[in-house]
Every structure is written in C-alpha cells, then in structure tokens.
Amino acid sequence: MPHPLITYLQRRDSLSDEEKSVLERMTHRQETIAVRTPIVRQGSRPTQSCVLLQGxxxxxxxxxxxxxxISAVHIAGDFLDLNGMLLAKMDHGVRAASNCIVAxxxxxxxxxxSETHPHLxxxxxxxxxxxxALTRAAVSVVGRLPPPAKLAHMACELYLRMSEVGLAKNWSFDLAxxxxxxxxxxxxxxxHLNRSMQTLRATNAISWDGSRVVIHDWRKLTDIGEFDPTYLNLEPKPR
Amino acid sequence: MPHPLITYLQRRDSLSDEEKSVLERMTHRQETIAVRTPIVRQGSRPTQSCVLLQGxxxxxxxxxxxxxxISAVHIAGDFLDLNGMLLAKMDHGVRAASNCIVAxxxxxxxxxxSETHPHLxxxxxxxxxxxxALTRAAVSVVGRLPPPAKLAHMACELYLRMSEVGLAKNWSFDLAxxxxxxxxxxxxxxxHLNRSMQTLRATNAISWDGSRVVIHDWRKLTDIGEFDPTYLNLEPKPR
DNA sequence: CGCTTTATTGACCCGAATCAAGTAGAGTGG
DNA sequence: CCACTCTACTTGATTCGGGTCAATAAAGCG
Incomplete structure (x- = not known):
C-alpha cells in the first residue's frame, strides 16, 4: 500500500522524489495503538506529532x-496533532476509534x-x-443542520476523504x-442520534448498519446533508 | 498605536527587529471597509490575504x-484569511461587523x-x-454548552483576546x-438568543447592553461559560 | 423626524433531552 | 459449547428547551 500521507499531499500539489523520500524517512517511527486508547492527551505538552497510517x-x-x-474524525494520511507543534499545551486530545498505526x-x-525544504x-x-476547514464545516454542521442531515453530511465527507486514500470504493466504506x-x-x-439515524435510513439514500456504510443515492445524500465539498480542498494547486 | 499583528506575535514568541520591520513593510497596503461589507467572498479564489488592523x-x-x-469573530491583529493562501477556493466568507481597516x-x-524568513x-x-484552535472551541461551545454559557464563554474569550491588543481593560470592552x-x-x-442574554444578565456576572460589555465577576463568568483559556495559546514559546 | 434596523415580549408547538427498559451481539471463561 | 457479561443499539414515555409566528418597543440613522 502506498504511503497515505504522500497520497494525500500529491492529490493537492506535486512532490519531488526528494520530498517523497524525506516524508518516507520522517515517518519510520511507527507504533500500534489499541482501540479506544488516547494517542495525545488533553492538557499535555507534546514534543512530537504523529501521522495516522492506519485506522x-x-x-x-x-x-x-x-x-x-468530538470535533474531528481522522483517517489514514491525516496528521493527528501537527497543531501541537505550534501550540504550547493541548486544548484537546486525540483517541483511537479503532486499532491504529501511527508514525x-x-x-x-x-x-x-521547514528551513531546509520550505515547499514541503x-x-x-x-x-x-x-x-x-474541516473544523469550520463542523461548526456549521453542528450549529445549523437538522440531525439526519448531520449524519448525511458526515457520510459524504468521509466517503470523499476515504476515497482519496483508497479506503472507500463502489459507494461504500467501513466506519468504526x-x-x-x-x-x-x-x-x-x-x-436522539439513534432516532435520527433511523430517519436517515428511511430516506433510502444510504444504509448504515454497524460500521458498514453504503451510499445508494449520492445526489440525494448530498441534498439532505447540504454537502458542498469545497472545504475538503481537493483541488491541486502549487503552494 | 503599536501594530496589532506585531503585538499579537510578540506575546507568543520573540521577534527580531528585522522581523518586525518585515511585518511593518508587509502591511502597508491598507484599505477601509464599511460596516457589513464582505471582505472576502465565499467561493472566491483570493490571491492575497489580509490582516485586520482595526474593527x-x-x-x-x-x-x-x-x-x-458564523464560525469566528476577528479583532485587530488577526489574519482574516491566511488560510486562503493554501486553499484553492474559499469555503466561507469574511464580513466586516463594524467599520474596519485591513492591510x-x-x-x-x-x-x-516563508523561504527567506522561515521563523516568521x-x-x-x-x-x-x-x-x-478557536474554531475547535467553537464546536464545543455550539455543541455542548447551554445558551447562556455560550454567551459567557464568548465574553471570556473576547475579553482576553482584546486585552492582548489593548482593546479591553478594566473588565470591559466594546463589541459591535x-x-x-x-x-x-x-x-x-x-x-432565544435574546432570552439567553437576559438569563445571563440575571446572574449579575456581566452586563452586556448593546455593544458595551462589562464583566462584574470573572470567576463566576468563567464558571458559567466553562471557560478554559488553554486554546487561546497565550503562552510564549520559541517556535 | 420619519424610517429602518435591532431588541424585547408573549403564545404556541415541536424537537430533543432524560429516564427507564429491553434487545442483540461480541467476547470471556467455565 | 453454553452461560455470563459487557457494550452497543433500540424503543417508549415524559418533560422541557428552543423554534416559529406575531407584535411591540426602542434605537440608530438619513
């Protein structure tokens, strides 16, 4: 499997071979994290950050x-707490929702x-x-969407994000x-969440049982969730 | 009045004279924006960013x-859309809540x-x-605080942020x-907002009439708003 | 000084929290 | 392999928070 962080970045800008190998080398210290374990603790002062490689x-x-x-969900390829490098003290924590591998x-x-490879x-x-941008979208979702729409919005977002790194295809994905x-x-x-889930299922736009999510009608689902993918920043652009 | 962006940055890390003068020079293209006017439009593809200097x-x-x-309030010293530099298309807009000056x-x-002055x-x-971090806090506020607490939280946040750049003192500030x-x-x-405002006023922790906010009991206000300033990242630290 | 925007109040109703059970799986150990 | 347990999910009943509609008061502002 290709390196998910490299996949993520290449989707948005081009990387030189040198840059790719810097990234590869940078993420060699891997660790397995058990489901439900904290990865970064709220209130801590981390001296390292991590990238989620699996889970x-x-x-x-x-x-x-x-x-x-919970303000964000992370999938393979996401930096989990790069913010922590520039902040003094963690205002939030990060926890594994499934078994995870991080670097x-x-x-x-x-x-x-940042000094030797400014582009990277x-x-x-x-x-x-x-x-x-994902967090900003979360504010709108939490504040203004009716509950079944919240779920629909999330399904749309995760389908696109997971597709990017090869974790979703044929309109379905696993979400633990x-x-x-x-x-x-x-x-x-x-x-209420459970009841909203049932309302959403009743639209037949999606089935969502346990961790298996299958999208039956993308158009309908995006309408329900008022989904606009702009915030996912999926367009390539030199930066 | 000192440059609010410089004040903001110096609070968190030290700046060399060279860096200060780079910042001064960088923000010379100033413009006045009338109240309620859009500063950056949702859906646009900006080629420049701006710093709020007043308003x-x-x-x-x-x-x-x-x-x-609305996912964030900005005051003097804040970059309004630096995100826009690294994103392709604006997923949100920025609007003047009062008359503003931006650079x-x-x-x-x-x-x-970023190439010539990596530290800056x-x-x-x-x-x-x-x-x-402010946006993440907003998610918690919107999602989990009762309405009067939301207002209390916001008053605490803005009092501290405004104090930083000299816009609040003696437990009071103007909020247009x-x-x-x-x-x-x-x-x-x-x-409901109006009713929540009345509930909050009734606690006597704060008075908030029109644009004048006066905090009478900081301790009580932070208790009501479950306010923890960690996310404001106020600690100095070399970065 | 009229006009528009903002703040406030009341009545009514629906959406969502809470409380309280009950069901269904997934592991665990005898 | 089955009883046991724990967790996740589901359902019903009740209460209350918060939205909507409608009207009025009070500021700003041109």
Whole structure:
C-alpha cells in the first residue's frame, strides 16, 4: 500500500522524489495503538506529532461539566496533532476509534524541515489549514443542520476523504465509530442520534448498519446533508 | 498605536527587529471597509490575504438551505484569511461587523517570506493554528454548552483576546455585534438568543447592553461559560 | 423626524433531552 | 459449547428547551 500521507499531499500539489523520500524517512517511527486508547492527551505538552497510517481516530474535548465533544474524525494520511507543534499545551486530545498505526515525528525535525525544504513545510502548513476547514464545516454542521442531515453530511465527507486514500470504493466504506461517539460529534444525546439515524435510513439514500456504510443515492445524500465539498480542498494547486 | 499583528506575535514568541520591520513593510497596503461589507467572498479564489488592523469582522458560512453560521469573530491583529493562501477556493466568507481597516498582502509575498524568513513563516503558520484552535472551541461551545454559557464563554474569550491588543481593560470592552449575528454564531434563533442574554444578565456576572460589555465577576463568568483559556495559546514559546 | 434596523415580549408547538427498559451481539471463561 | 457479561443499539414515555409566528418597543440613522 502506498504511503497515505504522500497520497494525500500529491492529490493537492506535486512532490519531488526528494520530498517523497524525506516524508518516507520522517515517518519510520511507527507504533500500534489499541482501540479506544488516547494517542495525545488533553492538557499535555507534546514534543512530537504523529501521522495516522492506519485506522480511525478522533479529536475529543472534555468540558468542565464532564460533557465531551468530538470535533474531528481522522483517517489514514491525516496528521493527528501537527497543531501541537505550534501550540504550547493541548486544548484537546486525540483517541483511537479503532486499532491504529501511527508514525511519530519529533517537532524539531519538522522545524528543521521547514528551513531546509520550505515547499514541503508549506504543504504541512496546508494540512493544518485543511484540517481547520474541516473544523469550520463542523461548526456549521453542528450549529445549523437538522440531525439526519448531520449524519448525511458526515457520510459524504468521509466517503470523499476515504476515497482519496483508497479506503472507500463502489459507494461504500467501513466506519468504526459507535453511535455514542457520533452523538458527541454532533452534540446530540445517543437516543436522539439513534432516532435520527433511523430517519436517515428511511430516506433510502444510504444504509448504515454497524460500521458498514453504503451510499445508494449520492445526489440525494448530498441534498439532505447540504454537502458542498469545497472545504475538503481537493483541488491541486502549487503552494 | 503599536501594530496589532506585531503585538499579537510578540506575546507568543520573540521577534527580531528585522522581523518586525518585515511585518511593518508587509502591511502597508491598507484599505477601509464599511460596516457589513464582505471582505472576502465565499467561493472566491483570493490571491492575497489580509490582516485586520482595526474593527471587528467575522467568518460566515452560507448553507444551501439559506441558513448562515458564523464560525469566528476577528479583532485587530488577526489574519482574516491566511488560510486562503493554501486553499484553492474559499469555503466561507469574511464580513466586516463594524467599520474596519485591513492591510492586504499578496500571497506571493508570504510564500517568499516563508523561504527567506522561515521563523516568521512559522509564526504565520502559528496564527492559522491558533485560529483553528478557536474554531475547535467553537464546536464545543455550539455543541455542548447551554445558551447562556455560550454567551459567557464568548465574553471570556473576547475579553482576553482584546486585552492582548489593548482593546479591553478594566473588565470591559466594546463589541459591535448584533444579537442577530450572535444567534448565527451559536446556531440559535434570535428570540432565544435574546432570552439567553437576559438569563445571563440575571446572574449579575456581566452586563452586556448593546455593544458595551462589562464583566462584574470573572470567576463566576468563567464558571458559567466553562471557560478554559488553554486554546487561546497565550503562552510564549520559541517556535 | 420619519424610517429602518435591532431588541424585547408573549403564545404556541415541536424537537430533543432524560429516564427507564429491553434487545442483540461480541467476547470471556467455565 | 453454553452461560455470563459487557457494550452497543433500540424503543417508549415524559418533560422541557428552543423554534416559529406575531407584535411591540426602542434605537440608530438619513
């Protein structure tokens, strides 16, 4: 399988062979993480960042009241906490939603890279900016879409993102996320999330049982979820 | 008045005189923007970014259904669309909430700067990462805080951010944002926003009439808003 | 000083949380 | 291999938060 971070970046800009090999070398320190384990802890001060190579992870934020909000889902190829390099202290955590493989990169190495390979540095910058765009989209989804539309929007987003790195094809993909987590992703109760899921299924645009998601009618699904892929920043462009 | 972007960056890392003068020169192309005018349009492909030097602006996202969501408020010193440099097409717009002064910077100039002044480049990267942290906080606020807490959280955030650049002192500041905009910031109806505002006022932690915000009890306000300033990334650290 | 925009209030109703069970799988150990 | 347990999912009943509609008051502003 090709390196998912390289696949991700090449989709958006061209990489020289030198740059590709820098990335390969940079991601050799791999580690396996068990399902539901924290990968980065809220409140910590990390000295390295990591790239997700396999599995599903999500960012979670614990509030003082004990409530939890999940602000992003990550798939192979995503940097999980590159933000952490430029922030002092983690305002949120990252947790494995399935068994995962990550590659750790010390911050110093990334800073050096931004000096020696500025173009690659800008591409890493771009990954954080694209990530921010996903978070902005999450604000609109949480704040303004009716619950079944939230689920539809998420299915559309993940289908496109997973397709990019070869994890989705023929209108279907695997998504190891429980309804409990989905509820915390949209600010809903689990009961209501479950009912919204049933409403969405009843449209016949999609089937979503357990971790198997199959899209039957893309057009209808994007209409329900008011989905506009602009924010995924899928267009190639020199940066 | 000192340059707000320089103030903002110096708060988080030290700047050389050379870097300061690069920033000064970079922001000389200033423009005045009238209240409620779009500064950057959703769907456009900008070739320059801008820094807000005076006034209040916000990011807004228009959904297909016609609903609007505001995902961030910007004050003097904030880059308004540095993201736009690394994204192909704007997934959201930026609009002036008051009369504003902005400084335009062509993208080419920022890219050049990332090659000639990598440290400054990383600080600009940091501004986008801090901005992303604000957006993540917004997800939690919108998704999990009760309405009066949303307002309290926002008052805490803006008091600290405005203090940084000298726009707030003695527990009070001016905030030219209508209740209509506040409602779109939290995904509420204007009616309910108004009622939540009254509930918050009734706690006596704050008074908030029109654009004048006065904080009477910081501790109480942060408790109501479950406010944790970590995400504001206020700690100095070499980057 | 009229006119438009913003803030406020009341009545009504629906959507979503909460509480409380119950069901179905997936592992686990005897 | 089956009972046991744990977790995830599903359902029903009830309560309450928040939206919508409609009208009025109060500011700004030209």
């Amino acid at each position: 599903i992870a999500f960012r979670e934020h614990l509030l003082r009241s004990g409530k939890r909000m 750790w990169i010390p911050h110093g190495e990334i800073i050096r890279l 540095g800008r591409l890493l910058w771009m990954t954080t900016v694209t990530d921010a 996320i429980t309804q409990l987590d989905l509820a915390d992703m949209f600010g809903l109760s689990t009961v | 209040i602006a916000f990011r807004e996202h228009l959904l297909r259904s016609g609903k609007r969501m 335009w910077i062509p993208h080419g100039e920022i890219i050049r700067l 480049g990383r600080l600009l990267w940091m501004t986008t990462v801090t901005d992303a 944002i209508t209740q209509l905009d506040l409602a779109d910031m939290f995904g509420l109806s204007t009616v």
